Amino acid sequence: MVAQEFTVDLNKALVFQVGHLGEHYQEWVHQSIVSKEGPRFFANDYVEFLTRTKWWVIPLVWLPVVCFSLMVSIQRGNTPSNAALMVVAGMFLWTLMEYTLHRFVFHIHTKSYWGNTMHYLLHGCHHKHPMDGLRLVFPPAAAAIICVPFWNLLILFTTPAMTPAxxxxGLLGYVIYDCTHYYLHHGQPSKEPAKHLKRYHLNHHFRIQTKxxxxxxxxxxxxxxxxxxEKSSSKMT
Known part of the structure; x- marks a missing residue:
């Protein structure tokens, strides 16, 4: 007897359903639903509220931390010019982290119940509902978790004065990333390089998710x- 294939009910909370898709999850999650109205994740209203974040929360929360980190670096003996160079280096380092996380963590292939569930929460939901404006940026609590290993890695290779800058x-790079990501989905850029970046990112969503x-x-x-x-991205409008 062949088991009946599981079907996700989009009218119910999704998070604890998607795991049941098993090996069919990857195919399902890349069949995008292009609607600005996002799905419900959890049945519990409080937990559901924590999954939704407006884009402006990101700079509001993290830019003061960026300024504080720069101030601490200068207090520890860094000159303003050296601290500024460290900030630029940190932003460059973030671009590599951005790529690495997106390629090797956000696009990991899963088929187990909990693997599918965690992937959907982390990134799969974004590919399934790419225009959900309240789940385009990382909730601050989730970003804070990523900050901890980033800080611990930096202190292994840098001096106490360099580390905060x-x-x-890196944190400033993250803020730029999250705000840029939101704009690429909901903005209508008319000039380069923003226009190119929008085509480039939508190409990733709707044509070739593996690049x-x-x-x-x-x-x-x-x-x-x-x-x-080239021919894939050139067709995107």
Missing amino acids: LFGG GFGITSSLWDIVFGTLPP
């Missing part, structure tokens, strides 16, 4: 050979 630069992992830049796609074919 590099961390602040084009950069959001703020295509640099690392070029370096690591994941640049989408």
